[in-house]
Amino acid sequence: MAKNDLKTTVQDNVIWKSIFRPGSIYRKGYRDTSRDRALASMNNVLYHLHPVKVKRHGLKLTYTYCLGGLSFFMFILLTITGIFLMFFYTPAAGAGTEIAYLNMRELSASVTFGQLVRNLHRWGAHAMVFLVFLHMARVFYHGAYKPPREFNWVVGVILLLLTLFLSFTGYLLPWDQLALWAVQVGTNIAGFSPVFGDQVQFVLLGGVEIGPNTLLRWYVLHVLFVPFITVVFLAVHFWRIRKDGGISGPL
Amino acid sequence: MSDEVQIDQEVYDRLIGEGKSERIARAKAKAASVRKAKIAEGQSLGPRSADEASKALEEFRANAGGGGVATKTEAPADAGGGGRLTPEQRAARVAASLGNGGDKQPASMGVPTSGEHTHRLLALVPPAGIQQVQSKQMDKVYTWPHLLLVEFVALLAAGSLLLIVSFFLDAPLGSLANPNDVPAINKAPWYFMGLQELLAYFHPMVAGITLPGVFAVMLMAAPYVDKNPSAKPENRKVAVLGFTFFCVFWGVLVIIGSFIRGAGYEWVWPWITGLGFTL
CATH class of the missing domain: 1.10.287 (Helix Hairpins)
Known part of the structure; x- marks a missing residue:
């Protein structure tokens, strides 16, 4: 069958047409015209993120360096690799039942792509912290937090703090010496919070010292609670970019 | 008009005598002095009132042949295909309307190519009728394909870099956690x-x-x-x-x-x- 016949057969039926809305580049009859370019954005789920048209200067790589977009990409990548890791991990520790640590050993030794996915998750997490920081610096140096974007800057700072907390809660999960003592430093600091220091530390540790309860608590924070809060703030952050008039500048 | 405008002392004294305020008298005297200077140089003056303006416009129409009245430019007889113009015809028409069409230029374009510059008042719009647009007109491009392609390439580059790093560099894993050690x-x-x-x-x-x-x-x-x-x-x-x-x-x-x-x-x-x- 000729290539064009195959394309027509695939595209010209009710199922294909029901999936790809008019203006989709995958639909039959897409032409590279202004109308179809506009429809390609408008009739796409990406319309939640991007408007039909963007300022030309924002396309220049040296304006944004894609830092915000790449931070989000890291978040997506960490979600995907994180879900993979969850299949092979049990947040259980304690004398005689060091399941979490054994899972880590098995992950690198006998799970297909286990070590690679764990590496992606680890380095991706470091990359995300760094990218979010760079994104903040870029926004500051462009004065992009100025009216009407003040509140979105505040949301961004909250997202930076959430990113740090996400990364830090994940740090404990391998349940090795490195994790235990790094977290020891962090939770000791939390114990010095004014007035409620002891209570804050108790809530974070699930007890008076780092133990199996801490591991379970940080696991739930890491895989469910903090990502959920982060997604809510991400949604507001992206929505506000568009409501505040799209990308800032030009300078 | 960089040098100081003199006031016409005669006009000034007359207006003060009529009981006008000092400010108005000074302004009118200045205007009179400017008018005098222009007449002395042989320049023509603009209309001083609405009546004069409409009279001048009628005179201009009579002389310049229908200025200010929209007239249809004759469509080319050989325009085929449902009245659409070929690129050459469109270019010729644009050239004509810009005044570069030589002798093909219609006399009724309303813009005199020689002689004095004139102004036409087309309409008066009350300020309340104007919609205030806050955003500036900006140079914009379509998100698809321009922005999405850039983003896709950035995503691939970052993804491959991370994959390469992860392939060669293993995440650290120490010995089992031990609170006593x-x-x-x-x-x-x-x-x-x-x-x-x-x-x-x-x-x-x-x-x-x-x-x-x-x-x-x-x-x-x-x-x-x-x-x-x-x-x-x-x-x-x-x-x-x-x-x-x-x-x-x-x-x-x-x-x-x-x-x-x-x-x-x-x-x-x-x-x-x-x-x-x-x-």
């Missing part, structure tokens, strides 16, 4: 090394709670404190300097904490004991 070097992840370094100088409540809290609030308050409307770097030296100082301050703390701290969190040069640092 305190390691010689005990460090937080790198992004918290700044805090841990501060702990070496201040009481934990100051270094661990107060200072980071103040920094976080300062960061969030930045857009409300910085009232300078300009986004140009040359107009906001204080803000740029302040933020750069903030970043360098944290960067230096992180580098000291990560690389120049060894066993017991003592100051040790990395070339003596090696890097006491794990990602």
